[in-house]
Amino acid sequence: xxSVAQPxxxxxxxxxxxxxxxxxxxxxxxxxxxxxxxxxxxGLQFLLKYITGDNLVKGSYGFEAEFNKSQxxxxxxxxxxxxxxxxLYFCAVRDSGAGxxxxxxxxxxxxxxxx
Amino acid sequence: GAGVSQSPSNKVTEKGKDVELxxxxxxxxxxxxxxxxxxxxxxxxxxxxxxxxxxDKSGLPSDRFSAERTGxxxxxLTIQRTQQEDSAVYLCASSSRPPNSNQPQHFGDGTRLSxx
Numbered sequence: 725x726x727s728v729a730q731p732x733x734x735x736x737x738x739x740x741x742x743x744x745x746x747x748x749x750x751x752x753x754x755x756x757x758x759x760x761x762x763x764x765x766x767g768l769q770f771l772l773k774y775i776t777g778d779n780l781v782k783g784s785y786g787f788e789a790e791f792n793k794s795q796x797x798x799x800x801x802x803x804x805x806x807x808x809x810x811x812l813y814f815c816a817v818r819d820s821g822a823g824x825x826x827x828x829x830x831x832x833x834x835x836x837x838x839x
Numbered sequence: 840g841a842g843v844s845q846s847p848s849n850k851v852t853e854k855g856k857d858v859e860l861x862x863x864x865x866x867x868x869x870x871x872x873x874x875x876x877x878x879x880x881x882x883x884x885x886x887x888x889x890x891x892x893x894x895d896k897s898g899l900p901s902d903r904f905s906a907e908r909t910g911x912x913x914x915x916l917t918i919q920r921t922q923q924e925d926s927a928v929y930l931c932a933s934s935s936r937p938p939n940s941n942q943p944q945h946f947g948d949g950t951r952l953s954x955x
Contacts (some may be wrong), residue, residue: 756941758943760946767946767947768932769846773941773943774940827884
């Protein structure tokens with residue numbers, strides 16, 4: 725079985741400060757990891773993914789995430805937060821094994837960037 | 840843009856009625872997923888279609904829920920005899936590659952279903 729934990733329901737950060745949204749995962753094999761963002765009354769929008777290779781993955785809108793195998797984490801980061809980054813963020817994992825297709829999502833973290 | 844299109848965007852209906860939710864995936868995408876998002880919860884997998892293969896219905900919460908995908912494109916999720924606990928946002932997603940690929944899923948804006 726695979727699972728994702730986002731330990732913080734809400735993260736508040738001041739505009740211009742760095743932000744981190746935490747994610748830990750559990751899979752039996754090697755993970756494919758994804759971050760999505762959801763704005764109000766919209767679907768989920770893909771931000772970035774880790775498949776293999778460099779542990780630091782860069783994505784859309786200046787976001788990046790660091791894969792840490794020993795800690796089974798994939799935290800989302802951004803050096804300088806914008807008010808427009810305020811949204812709901814979801815981490816998701818899938819086992820990379822053949823025949824595996826189900827994505828398991830975390831419960832989401834609400835990010836509020838304070839002007 | 841040719842994204843995933845869902846209709847209606849909002850649906851309000853009385854308890855006990857049947858509802859149909861529609862999803863039009865990105866052209867050429869062979870994989871299609873339905874999820875349910877309840878307030879304060881993550882995404883709950885409902886059903887998965889891949890090409891002409893038999894769908895994975897393992898996430899459907901009860902036999903009141905069914906889905907079909909005609910011609911490998913448009914999909915309809917049907918909920919019969921709706922209950923208040925069915926109130927949620929129903930999201931559809933599609934992706935471009937075979938099931939165990941690393942391609943991301945592309946989501947529609949969802950249908951917000953409210954059962955009175």
